[in-house]
Amino acid sequence: MIFHLLLLMLLSDVGKSSASNITALEKQIFHYIDENQNKFVQVLKEWVAVESDSIQPKYRQNITQMIEIAKDKLQALGADVCIINLPIHQQQDDQNSALPPVILAELGKDENKPTVCFYGHLDVMPAKKADGWETDPYILTERNGNLYGRGATDDKGPVLAWIHAVEAFRLQNLKIPVNIKFVLEGMEEAGSTGLEDLIKNENERFFSNISYIVISDNTWLSKSTPALTYGSRGNACFAVTVEGGVKDLHSGAAGGIVHEPMSDLIALLDSLVDSSGHILIPGIYDDVSCIVEEQKKQYEPIAFNLTEYKADVGVTTLLYDTKEDILSHLWCYPSLSVHGIEGAFHEPGIKTVIPRKVIGKFSIRQVPDMNLTTVETQVKQHLRDVFAKRQSPNKLTVEMTLGAMPWFADSREPQYEAAKKAIKKVFQKDPDMIRDGSTIPIASMFEKITKKKVMMFPIGASDDGEHSQQEKISRYNYINGTKVFASFLLEISELHKD
Template identity: 65%
Template structure:
C-alpha cells in the first residue's frame, strides 16, 4: 500500500511539474527542485486556504465590518502559530470617525520565527483587509467566494493582499514541511487597516524600532502589481502626493442667476480660472519652480526603461482613452513614475445632479493633488502652490475670499536597486521564471515603504507577484493560479538567495 501511495504521489508530482514546465525553471538546484515539487503537489491546498481567507469580508472601509477585519487578523495570527512562529497581537485602541463615531481598530500582528544570529532576518509586511465589493457592482462571481475560471482565481483580496501574504507563508511552510533548515530568520508585521490609511501603524513601527525591528536586516512588501501580464517585476520607487483644497467664498447665500448674474464676481468663475491655471494642455504643471527639485535622470536609470515590457496599446485599452499625452513607452513611463503630475479631482458646493439649476453657488471648493517625486519637498511644494494661486487670484481683482489649504502630504520613496534585497530577488525570479524582472516604479503613493525605510533605517523592497490585469480595488479582482503558485516558489527561492547575499556581505575582504 505504501509503495502504491508513493507511486501515486510521484505521478501527481510529475504531472504538476510538467504543468509548471510551461514556465521553465532556469538552473535550479536539487534543494530548490525539492521545494518546487512540494509547492506543485500542494498547490490545491494553498488555494483552499486562500479561499477560506477570501471568504472573510474583512472590509476595513465600512465600520459595521470591523469585527470581520479583527477576525481576519486573528485567523492570520493562528496560521503563523501553526508555522511555529511566536505571535504577538498588538491592540490599537479606537479611531474617531468624521461623523463623531468611535471605530474600534483591529490589532496588528508582530510575529517571529527563528533567532539564529548567523542568519539574516527578513521582515515581511502585508495586510488582510480589503476594499468593499458587491456582486451587483459588476462582479461575475460572488466576490467573497474564491472562484477559479480559466486559471484565474477571482475574489476580493486575491491579489490585494491576502494572496501575496499567503504565498509568503506557504513558502515558509514548505521549508517546515520538508524539515529543511530555514535559510533566514523571519518576522511578520500584518495589519488590517491598510485600505483606510493604516491607523496606528507608523506609531507602532516607531515604538518597536529598538525591539521588534532591532535585529531585522531586510523588509519586504508585496502589495502592488507588475507592469505586465507576461513579465515579473520588482518595484524600487513610488511617487508621493500633496493634496490641496481651494476655497472661494462670495457673499452669505446662494443667489439666483436671473437676479444677480452679470453684476457680481461669481465664486465659481474665480475657481474655474484658478484650477485652469494649474496645468496646460500638454500636462505640464504651470506653477513656477515646481520642477526645480526633481532628481536628475541618470543614464543608469534611463537604461532601465529600454527593456521594460510595456504594451502601449494594451495600456490605452485598459484606460479607455483614445490618446495619451506621449507617444513612446519611455516618455509615458518617465512621466508616470519619475516626474510630477497634477490632477484636478472635483468641486464641492457646485450643483452636479441631472438637469439645470440656475443657481450661483456662493461658496465652492476645488480639490487637486500633485504626485511628487524625489527630491521634491512637501513644505516647499506647498508654499509654491499657495503663492502661485494667490498671485493668480489677485490679478482677477475679485472681492471674493480665497483660502488654499494643503490637506495631506505623503513623500515619495526610492530604493537602491543594487542592494542585496534586489540582487537576491532578481536571481530568484530568474531561477523560477527564466526571465530577468523589469525594474519598475509605481506612479501611485504607497507611504508604508518610505515609513519603514525612514524609521527602521533598513533596506526595503517592494516585491509584487500579481500581474498588471489583477484588478485590485476593482470588480473581478483576481490572482492567476500561475502567479500564486509561481510566486510562492519565487519567495521560497528568495529566502535561499538573500541568505547567500547576506553571507557574502559578512565575509572579510581577501
C-alpha cells in the same frame, strides 16, 4: 478540466530549462507547492470571503476577524505572534472608532542568519456586485486561470503566498534559511492609521535586528514579465475652498450680479496644469532630479507594450507615444490630477443654483528630490496669486490634506540581487526593474523610521485590476509567487554566507 491539466503541467515545468540552477532543496519545495496549490487557492477563497473593508467603519470588526484568522495561520506554523492593539481613532463628525489590531510575528532568532521582515495588509477597498462585478466580489471565482475577488491581488493573495512559502519549509521539516518576521495590518487602504506610531514604538525591539523589509503590495508593469520595484512617487493632496455669501442663490435672481464661487474655483483649477500635462505652478520642477543616461538605459530591456498598456488603462490616446517618454513621466516627473469638486450639484438633470461654497480637490505626485513643505508653499502662493487677479470678494482657503514622500532604493543591493536570482529560477526570465507611478507611503515610512533597506517585490500582473470591479490574481502568479518567495529566502541566505 483540460485547462486545469494544462495549467498544472505548466506550473510543474517551471524551471526545467534552467534545472541546473535549481537545487535539490528547491525542487522539493517547488514540488510541495505544486501538490498543494488547490489547498492554497481554497485558503485564499476563505480569506476573500471576509469583507475586511477598512474604508467604512461599520466593517472594522471584519478586519479584526481577518487578523485573528491570519494569527491562527501563523501560529500553526510555529510563529510567535503578538497582537498589538491600536488606540481609538476619531472619525468625522466626532465619531470614535476602534482601530483593528496589528500582527507582529516572528519565526527564528538565529543571530547568524539574516532576518527578513515582510509587510502586508489584510484590509480591502469597498466592493459590491452592483458596482459592475461579474461575480460576487467576496466569493473567489476561478475563470480561465484567474482568481477573481476583492483582495485577491491587493493584498491577501501576496500575503498568503509568503505564508505558504514558509509553510513549504515548516510542514516538510525543513530549516527556514533565514529568520522571518511578519507585520500585517488592517488599515492600509484607509491610510495605515496608527501604524507609524506603532513602528516608532517597536523600532528598538521588533525592528532592531532585521536585515531587510520586503513589501508585496504593487504589480508588474506587464502581464507576463516579473518585476522588482525600486521607487515610487510621493503624493501631496490639496483642497482649495472658495466661499461666497451666506446661502446658495437662484441663478435667475443673482446670476450675473454676484461673484460666483464656482467660477472662481474653475479658474483656479484651470490654472494648475495645461493640456499637455505640464504643471503650471511656478518653481514646481526646480527640485526634480534629472533623468541621467544610466536611468534611461534601464528602460531598454523593460517589457512594455504600448497597445497593451492603453487597453489596460482603457484609453485610445496617451500624452506620449514612446516607452521612454511614458516611463519617464510616470516615474521621474511630477504630475497633477484634479479629482473632484465638493458642493457642486452632481445628480442627473440640472439644478439652477449658485452654490455658496465649493471645494476643489487635486493632488501632485512628487518625485525625488521634491520637498513637501516647498510644494505646499508653491501651490498656496500660486493659487493666491491667481485668485488675486480675479479681484473676487469671495474667501479663498487652500489646505494640504495629505502628504507622502517619494521612495527610492538602490536596485544593486543584496536583497534585489537575491530576488533577481529567485525570479530567474522560477519564471525563467530576468525581471523588469521598475519604479511605480503611484504612492506607497509605507515604504518611505519604514525606511525613515527603522533605517533598514526596503524592497518592493510584487507577484501580481499589470491587468490584475486592484481596486477595480474585476480584481484578480492568476493561479499561475499566485502559485509561482509562492515559489519565488521561498527561493528568495534561500538566495538571501546564500548571499549572507559569501
